[in-house]
Amino acid sequence: MLAHAPRSAWSQTRIRRGLAPDTLVDDRFVVLRLLGRGGMSCVYKVADLQSGDLVALKLLAPERHNRWMSLSFQRQIMLREAEILAALSLPSVVRLRALQVRELPFYLALDYLDGMTLAHFIARGLPARSTALLLADRIAAMIEALHQHRPPLLHLDIKPANIVLLRCGGMRLIDFGTACWLTDTGAPAPGMGTPDYAAPEHQAHQRLDVRADIYALGRILEDLVGEATVPASHPLRQILARATAPLAWQRYPEVAEFRRALQDLRRRMAASARCSSPV
16 A cells, blocks of 8 residues: 655655655655665655656655755755756757655656666676777767767766666666856866766866766776786776876877777777687
């Protein structure tokens, strides 16, 4: 039986504690299960009673250290992400279906993605190095498309948990909560992102450009190849060092150049493998 929740029953505390299966949200979405939880939001797999589709429902639910945020500020965060998603028409970006910020619970309704995050993929075991380079190139292509959009967009929270590998073979980018449009004078840092993947200038709250995203791509490449297993003399080390250089000017100036380095290394590795194969 559905657990119907009247508007008056909703509160940040209730959202933070989690929604039980079969909870009815906004007289439209039936909660099936929790998909994931971050520092400022939780995402549920739900059934949309209007369309009959499976949908991902993102609810803003600040954790304890973010409880100072007013409802007005939370509303602005949701509106900002919705506006960015609505402005993008890229096949690699998760699609926005609905937005509700009039009253609690605030939510974004997004396409449900049938697959696994890159984080879960890596946790199952590192791929072959050639496969890792191919995946890194495909991820970089998605980010390059954001940078080539008019106006350009910085994602600023690129990490394995925000990349979904679809069961059908495609990829999607999710979580545009810290994304921002890039102006001629650079973009302000809207938030910290994820420390392990955020560029030093992002963590220092400086103005940003595409090289902040390139830093995160380099960190993802480290995850995919197992950075500790790469010999110091391997050419992959040079790619990793340049992509994740502490100073922005030391990195690749654009994603296209990072991708060319990956593609060139893949070609050289394939040629070396052919030469070493027995006739």
